Amino acid sequence: MRNLFGLALALTLVLPLRAEEAREFGLSAAPEIVASGLLDYILPRFALKTARRVQLADSGADARLGPDDGTGQPVMARGGVTYAVTLDSGNPAAKVFADWLGSEIGQTAIRAFQPENGPPFESAAVEAAAPQVTITGNAELGRKVAEIHCARCHRVSADSRGIGIGSTPSFPAMKALPDWAERFGRFYALNPHPAFLRVDGLSPPFDPMLPPPIVPVTLSLDEVEAVQAYAAGLTAADLGGEIVNR
Incomplete structure (x- = not known):
């Protein structure tokens, strides 16, 4: 009985830790990728989009980003060299990173980066x-x-819950847009939200010279993911015609 109690206590302590570890993974990258500044550009965007954190490592990492050797997933090219991401462990956060790099949003971030040299x-x-x-x-x-x-x-639902200020679109209306997943996936980074909203552990502090115009909002990573999940389950509004994404 004592052994069973000890096992139960150990599982209680270890399982939450493993769940937390799943939000982080180690990444090693080719020197030329690091020197280009690309990681400084895309990793904060990946963290905000997916609530997963990256720890750069020289060796023993969960994933590698380097010249394509045929073992990984090609994700970008530069100067005639194709680069791939290779998963070296079962860390699910590393898999999320590989999927994000290959997604339309990740590819857009890669193309948007402008290196100082090369x-x-x-x-x-x-x-x-x-x-x-x-x-x-x-x-x-x-x-x-x-x-x-x-x-x-x-207005956050079809039953008109919410204020609906001026031209601010409702959740069901945004769900009808082709890029609704991206909009809800990074709402906290889209204006005007950064002026009054912060994501705990990810967003930088408010600029003392530009205080929030309204009572500020701080969300946890779980709450950010929860809003995305709620939006995913909404029925898109019927806007009465072909949708034009502006």
């Missing part, structure tokens, strides 16, 4: 077949977060 990075040939990032999270928690915070400005 040519820009280009998309890999397999971009069209790249998997999309799966939206996860507690949808019920997301509904509650949306009703408390997002409903300040948006």
Whole structure:
């Protein structure tokens, strides 16, 4: 009985730790990629998009980003060299990173980076077949977060919950847009949200010279994922015609 109690206690202590570790992974990158500044550009965007953190390592990492040797997934090219991401462990956060790099959002981030020296990075040939990032999270928690915070400005459901200030679109209306997943995936980085909203552990502090214009909002990573999951379950609004994405 004592041994069973000890085992139960050990599982109680270890399992939450493993769940937390799944949000982080180690990454090693080719020297020329590091020197280009690409990682400084894309890794914060990846963290904000997926709530996963990257720890750079020289060896023993969960994933490698380097010249394509045929063992990994090609994700970009530069100067005639194709680069691939290779997974060397079962860390699920590393798999999320590989999927994000191959997704349309990741490829857009790679192409948008402008290095100070040398040519820009280009998309890999397999971009069209790249998997999309799966939206996860507690949808019920997301509904509650949306009703408390997002409903300040948006109508967050079809039953007209929320204020709906001026031209601020409703959640169902945004769900009808072709890029709704990207919009809800990085809402905290899109204006005007950075002026008053922070994601705990990811967002920089407010500029003392530019204080929030309204009562500031701080969300946890779980709450961010929950809002995304809630939006994913909404029925898109019927806008009565062909949607034009502006």
